[in-house]
Amino acid sequence: MRVEIWSDIACPWCYIGKARFEKGLESFAHRDDVEVVHRSFELDPGRAKGDVAPVVDMLAAKLGRSREEALAMEEQVASHARSEGLGYRVGDRDHGSTFDIHRLLHLAGKHGRQDELLSLAYRANFAEERSVYDTGTLVELAVEAGLDEAESRAVLADAQAYAEEVRADEREAAELGATGVPFFVLDRRYGVSGGQPAEVFTQALEQAWQGRAITPLGGDAGGAADGRGAACDTEGSCEIPQAGGHS
Template sequence: MRVEIWSDIACPWCYVGKARFDKALAAFPHRDEVEVVHRSFELDPGRAKDDVQPVITMLTRKYGMSAAQAEAGEDNLGAQAAAEGLDYRTRGRDHGSTFDMHRLLHFAKEHGRQEALLERLYRANFADKHSVFTSGDEHLVELAAAAGLDADAARAVLADPAAFADEVRADEQEAAQLGANGVPFFVLDRTYGVSGAQPAEVFTQALTQAWGERTPLRTLAQDGAGTCGPDGCEVPRQG
């Protein structure tokens, strides 16, 4: 079974939602038969790389809330994260473009290190003291190397604006086609969609239901049609 997760590094509910999904998956009896693929989604597509501002400022300007409301929201998210065992800085974080991070995640996917890099990007954005948006490309290279990727190769990806750009845009277009206008968005076997950072119990239910409703293989060929197996090939019958 395949689970695709559309998310953004700048999305706090994606950070919390991933932890809740991971908890449900860890307890799922068929977890070793579940493939998880992370898809790209930008909360601010087209945002300039140098357009960085404090999270509280972004919230007040983009959503029209007061500073007190924005701070209260961050405090609530911090509590939600803590309940999942996650570190979360409620003050002093920045908000900016995540496009290069998504490009790196596609590069990491090619090398089987997507999950490892995603974990480090989330932690760098939500828990670390240094802003992942103002520390420069070398900080992203360091995170990629810590995730098991070749530093020079990661540096080359960041230096080429076209590298994996089409893959990021394709993911975002697919999200729109699926009707996902917010993240996190989980798609199980292209049959069930789960929107938002649901409790682990909801993800458990979704995994169980999707697994139980998988369509079994229907064999149409009859015996004697000619097959090969571990014990050799079938001897043709005489007409």
């Protein structure tokens, strides 16, 4: 069974959702028969490559909030990340175009190192003092993930390398009805939206394995039967679960 995950490195709920999905997968009896493929989705597709700004300032401007409100939003997301055992820096992260990262992830996919690179990029972006919007850092991450340095540099130097693959993923996400990420497609038949709890992913995997529908693709891709998980959309909003909802 194949699970495809549309996500963006700039999305905190994608970072959290990946960890939760992996926990859910670990509890799935047929986990060794699951192939995971990561797909591209840019939350800020029109952003110029060199336009890098502090994430709190970006959120405040895009959502029309004060800097203090934007910082409080970051603190709330950070608490969810830390509850999953993930590192999360608040207030001093950058935000920029993720197009180059997605292109490099397609190169990594070619060599079977996609998950390794994505995990390293998430950690660099959210937990470490390393900017994923710097070409040198991206090359370092690629090498850490097991990719060839010269090939990685060549891809980043050629703006057309894997560009169509990124765009194709994004067109497909739109066709499937995904308006935010993370977005999970199970066996090309069912969809789960948002950073759901681990147990919801386990249930989704079991239902997909048994052939029982969760959310038919092409309809309302809103999530599993338990409701929509927290997600980020292209308007800059990253939903925070309310009391009584999923965390």
